[in-house]
Amino acid sequence: MPRVTSNNSDDEAQLYCEKSEWQDITPIPQYDGINPIAPIFYTPEYKDATEYFRAIVKADEVSERVLQLTYDIISMNPAHYSAWQYRYRTLVALKHPLDVELELMDAFAIKFLKTYQVWHHRRLLLTALRSSAPSPLSIASKELAFIIRALSTDTKNYHTWSYRQWLLAFFDDEELWEGELPYVERLLETDVRNNSAWHHRYFVVWGRVRAEGEIDVGDVLKREIAYTKDQIALAPNNPSAWNYLRGILEHTKTPFNSLRTFVELYSTQTAPGEEDIVDLDNPKPGPGAQLPCAPALEFLADIHEEMGGEQTKKAIEIWKSLGNEYDTMRKKYWEFRVKEALSV
Template sequence: MSAIFQDDDDDSVKLYSEDPAWADVVPIPQYQGVDALAPINYTEEYQDATNYFRGIVKTGEMSPRVLQLTEHIIRMNPAHYSAWQYRYRTLLALQSPLEDELRLMDRFAIDYLKTYQVWHHRRLLLVALHSVDAAAAELRFIVRALQDDAKNYHTWSYRQWLLAHFNDEARLWAGERAWTEELLEQDVRNNSAWHHRFFVVWGSGVRKGDEDREEVRKRELGFAKDKIALAPNNPSAWNYLRGVLDHTKTPYSTLSTFVQLYTASSAPAADVFDLDNPPPSAGAELPSVNALEFLADIHEQEGQTEQAVQVCVYVVLRYTFTKHFVAQIWKSLANEHDTMRKKYWEFRIREAMQSR
């Protein structure tokens, strides 16, 4: 970031106040008649440029030199949202070629990856361009941008917006799920990629080829289980698994066999490999906290179901047993496996005990 201030002591800094081309603009100082509290001690260059920006905003001028000025300010402070806003309005007013602006933004996005404005400006440009071709090119650009910062929130949000806004199955959505697989191959703990997968498969309607939802459910549960097997203590994969179950209203108990492979303190002897229930990898550190939590949730869910149909003594007895069993798991989390969340696990126990 400090690179943008490298000209501080450089005599070559060009000031608008010394430029005849700007002589017709009346610069406006920031504070007039106010003894400002906690002021920022700007560089001369920054103060000069923003004085002229305030002057321009006041007269409402929209001209090519305004594009220069706003670019100059944005380069010094990419979070200057007013400069961005005014620049966008000027681009439209001048009917400037927006493709050129996008290419400028390609450089900005890499330099100022973490500002809201640089990504939002792209979005405005894409809306104005109204072109699926441009959107497809943006998806490729994002792939490159994520190589530098695989979890950048703005970049991901922008991609999700692009897909939904242009909503072109063949040209935009088609490769998305496969791409998340690629990213998760590189880093199975990349939560942004997991969220994106959920967005693509479950959040945004039905993708072409995904019409059979039962198949999709099976496929996604299988995918999550395989990823859990690789790294059983990866909360992203467990959360996705839970997300699929919740979204499809599938009882957690359907995964009992799978989960119990991960709640044991050591990996089971692999005599038969069950494709539906992949065992933990050799390096797995067991038991997995996420698995223990999941197991407790299975039994709590079952308890709730049975409670609703308390028809005979047997069920009541079994319910009591289950409740006790669940509490034991939570206690082991609170006191041994996940001590930082002791208070939370104790809350779960209290909650369960209070519900009749």
Template sequence: MSEQPASDPPPPLLYSMREEWKDVQPLDQSDLTNPLVPIFYPPEYKDAMDYFRGIVAKGEKSQRVLELTEHIIRMNPAHYTVWQYRYDTLLELEAPLDKELALMDELALTNMKFYQVWHHRKLLLLKYAQPAAELSFISKVLAVDSKNYHTWAYRQWLLAHFDQEDLWSLELPSVELLLQEDVRNNSAWHHRFFVVFDSGVREGDEDREQVLRREINFTKQKIAIAPNNLSAWNYLRGILDRVEVKYATLKDFVVPYTTPREERPVVEEEVLDLDNPRPSSSASLPCALAIEFLADICLEEGDTTKAAELFTSLAEEHDTMRKRYWDYRVKECLGTQSTRT
């Protein structure tokens, strides 16, 4: 992953030169003389792997196996066989899992893009069952990389698996903070959906009508700040689809985003309409995502001509990269699309 800092201690003595490993017969990975795609392993890595294979052949599960597997994992955190054997050894030895978790804290921060680091953590939590401290650890990782996929998936697993109200209760404020920092953080938007709509009903969220209003208003405000934001529009569509509310209920909100700025005389009362915040003064208009949304409203209302017109404006002018798709939507409006299965 990264260069070794100069202050690192020298690599440990090879296992083949250590008295306390004399009883293990090191094993080569292969007896093929001519394999394809050989990797030029650094000597330290090859030596450790040879002894690991020797240990597996013996079936030994001991303290020194924990040292050996940690050594290999630090060199190659993607080695799932080594992780598997380490986990078996931890269980066999009934090793203290809090100590293992502390090690994972360190490894997750330096190797956050590896599946195994997060999965091992999950295995520990399943045994250890103390999720309370996890959320603050997760925040630490997200402060380094606010979109790390594994971290988010782990956070959501933790919430779903333990399903404790005190864990859930801090999630919405945490998402709001992240979206305040970066309204384009799609991971945070997804987490909001996960918390509010996808995992049952939270304490205080029992009035679903009120929750829907809250979420729609929240999203409108975020769209007003930065209209050309796929994440926010996807969230808006997502919640309307989920609760089966028509897009047309948002027509008044959407229209001002679909026209160029100069065509839009600013009327004072409109600016004060809190239910329908207008685009910020620096927004780039018209917004393709809003035109698409309005076209879908027209389809709901049965106005296929107007919908086709809007899709055509996307194809020809406002979103030419997706011309093929908008043309397809136009054909769909006009009923000339071939039959669907």
């Protein structure tokens, strides 16, 4: 049988126990000296590699070949956190270029998008690169572009999104932040109901820590309200957009009543006719919209409750209609709201 030379990277079929450069290592089996109650029968390749890994860990070896070994193990089992940990330690100890490692892991991260360890490893790399690389910002900016590529395969992936948010906050540089809003808008153009994108919008616009007076909150709020109204007009029954609207009003302590005209357009039975005057501040629901929409009714009831007095009765009427007709699934919740209001 022809032997493949040891430096050939296509040499994947070969077991570690067959490789000449690993002859100095005595592999350690998983069940050394014990009689397992529930033995695991792994594939020969995985069993072989992890036996050599155990030996490496025991010897505390720091070498280039550890990188190949750990790479093989995490390729077979990306959740093997000990292999990840040992790999990172080795990279640092060898002063291995971490940007090269980052690139090496690109395809891997996309393949194992849902594996937590994949993103944590990148986080460790970026943390180290920020203080060691000659131009950390360009690396971070490249990383943001990579995350966009990863998210394009799953636009709601939880770990990937929180990694992006961590990266932005960690580097906290205008150059990195400035691309975020256009990115969110591109995502919402494709899918206006993407809750992860709405969440990210909040994170970028309101979550970022800013110096006093750095931005005019009034201007930002105006822009955000206008944007959200437009998105609601496109898809009136989208809870993510309504939640965002509520969130920014509460955050800026703006009364709900300030949006009354807009909300009423979505709380009536029928869409306003074409003949009505076009009000750019209050975009109307499209012709096919399902009206009234429940989030708008809920919003309107909150306005009534906010105003208090006689208006509380109107709020109660709306809650009853939600419980009996428009949102029967949550009847008990609407009954609770009615009861609370009556007990005041």
